[in-house]
Amino acid sequence: MAGGNAIRGSRVGAGPMGEAERGEAAPRVFVSYWCSNGHQTRPSFAQEAGSAVPETWDCPRCGLPAGQDRDNPPAPPKVEPYKTHLAYVKERRSGADGQAILDEALAALRERGLIT
Incomplete structure (x- = not known):
């Protein structure tokens, strides 16, 4: 005879994952950032953020600041x-x-x- 627990053997959050379960994703915009080492990073932001997109972003590869201008990336910070x-x-x-x-x-x- 089976136990009376209908969720036996499952975990919280287990189940079909899809747009119907989570809802619609917000429209995204991808912004390119370049560091002084030439690494490109493309984080995504909600389209509604528009003006809230930061001017600089930390490069995940080297940790230097990255800017949106490929030819003039921000200078590395001076370490005293x-x-x-x-x-x-x-x-x-x-x-x-x-x-x-x-x-x-x-x-x-x-x-x-x-x-x-």
Whole structure:
């Protein structure tokens, strides 16, 4: 005797897949984007989006930004190297400023008798 469960052996979402089940798909428009490595990407957008299509898109192959102009793709972003605290201090202060601060600190230590 069979069990009384009509959906036995099936999963949620299982069944015939087709337009009748999901409804009509929105009309799509394909937009081409090119990165500076020459890769082309063609994501699709709903036709209704029209003006909401982004000017740039990340290339799925190399990760660089891609634009809609094939001859003038966006430039790769500039990656600045890691700077130490000392590098930032050297940008803000000149050598003369640093020497004056050092002399002041040494004078304070001499007054306290910590160095001679």
